[in-house]
Amino acid sequence: MTLTVTDLTIARGGIPVLQGVNLVLRPGAALVLRGSNGIGKTTLLRTLAGLQPPVCGTIRGADETIAYAGHFDGIKPTLTVSENLTFWASVFGANGIQPALDAFDLQQLAMRPAGSLSAGQKRRLALSRLLVTGRPIWVLDEPTVSLDVAAVSMFAAAVRAHLAGGGSALIATHIDLGLSAEVLDLGRFRAKTRPVADFDGDFL
Amino acid sequence: MIALLLRDLKLAFRAGGGFGLGLAFFLILTVLVPFSVGPQSSLLSSIAPGVLWLGALLACLLSLDRLLALDWEDGSLDLLATAPVPLESVVTIKALAHWLTTGLPLVLVAPLLGVLLNLPVAGFFWLVISLLLGTPALSVIGTFGAALTVGLKRGGLLLSLLVLPLYVPTLIFGAEVARRGAAGMETTTPLLMLAGITAAVIALLPFASAAVLRVNLR
Amino acid sequence: MTISAKANAIWAYANPKKFLAASERVLPFFWISSGLCLVVGLTWGFFFTPDDYRQGSTVKIIYLHVPAALLAINTWFMMLVASLIWLIRRHHVSVLAARAAAPVGVVMTVIALVTGAIWGQPMWGTWWAWDPRLTSFLILFLFYLGYIALWEAIENPDAAADLTSVLCLVGSVFAVLSRYAVNFWNQGLHQGASVMRIEAVTGADTQEKVSNVFFFPLLICIVGFVLLFVALVLYRTGTEIRARRFRALLARERAGA
Known part of the structure; x- marks a missing residue:
């Protein structure tokens, strides 16, 4: 499944942040997003995930x-690690846990309540959910926050395995x-003016 | 779908899930009523159906602000919105879970509290029937209110302000059934109206709840 | 969206700038004509109509009570229509007009309730009774409060517009339901709406009519109230548009364009 984004403009709080975004993500490929704080990485990823509508442009x-x-x-926090994962596995109707x-080396922790995990362990649990969804395109927003070196390489291995299996990943x-x-x-897509008629543009 | 229901029930019953808080509130409210209006049993038995209905309604209201806010805060709601489950079913299941953990227990303890308030014997049956038919509507309407206020920092008070006026028809017909039943009068008309409101609310309101939830997620 | 707006003349005013210019042109007319109508209608009503044989001079509060009550309900109706237009066609002016109308509706509801209480005291011997009509107005008042509170609570203007519009829609259904529920719950003291009935105007109905002597000044008062409502909503919508414009300008400044 190829993800194609054409001429996308996205807004945060009614104010356009990025415009004219074009990108293609083919199976087996990974794309890393860079950009300063507040540029709109999170907004872009949420838009791609379908959580908010784009101002204009198409996502295929x-x-x-x-x-x-x-x-x-x-x-x-009150469910165990395996209960947390099992829940998402059955929601997505996909793979076993x-x-x-x-x-993500969670075998030892499987029966612990998730509330007793450290921040890094929680993060590993959150990332392991990607595997139970069975979805081909991973859209990840700062996935390595609070992971230690070993966990980061664990995560990188998981991404490589995913890509090798024909999946793709978009990572900020x-x-x-x-x-x-x-x-x-x-940075080069930063919205320059506010010509967007649909939002506050009408008021200028 | 079933998984979501089971998860919500599990969360409610485990430590810190808040199961039983509504019941305790209902009990305390009922105990406080005689302190405020006096202990005459004739007075208590005449106001019992209304007081019990109001108590059940307020107890339902109590847990609404956690209904969606917890899932919103920890990001679960984002993930559910990207899952292959329509948001309309998510809010319906959430309302069902809320009813099973809040509404249904209230229905079950209401007769016990009726004893405390000298509810006439004829009233017990109608009290339970009216609560059984009415409390699902309270949960569904409450879910709509929770979806409206989910993104707000201090949404609890606003939630009450929005939801309570929407509870008026359910309260009127529900309490009317209980009151008429206790007085040995005909209950068919209000009972049908109550059932109609509940059915219509369950059928239609999840669409509005899902729509406002989408607005709040973006 | 912009194309269809241009194609149809009335939708052209959905553009905030056009709306502002047009409303500024017509506002003086509405202020002056509503002022004239209210002065004439209220003076006529208060000083040049006879006292009612049954109700005495208290009947004259009708010149405030009836127009306010009419507007209290119709303001909500106008908000409903404006919210629908926003949800369907996404015209900002429409939803801002709904927002601007809500406080006017609240004031009208309060006027109707207070004048009703003042009128009801000598007539029914009580300031307040849980009569269906009175109760419905009280519930309507609560709906207005919820709507306004939701607008105030949400920061993002477009999210607030969507959420309040859905609330207005759902609220309307529940307001109608409440009206029937309340009717069922208590049959009341209040007379039926008697102003707009044909019999009342022609004087054929002798039971609960509002006779001609009262009717004409009342009609002028109603017209005055409606004109005042239009003026207030136009004016307040203008304020809302300027506030949004201010916000948009600030955003552009922050973006460093």
């Missing part, structure tokens, strides 16, 4: 193909994951 190939992992882990537990990150990935700097 994103329908029920994207597994999104944002800033928040989406973990219920065993491969996910193995990939500032650290080098050692992937052979294209890098896209969002």
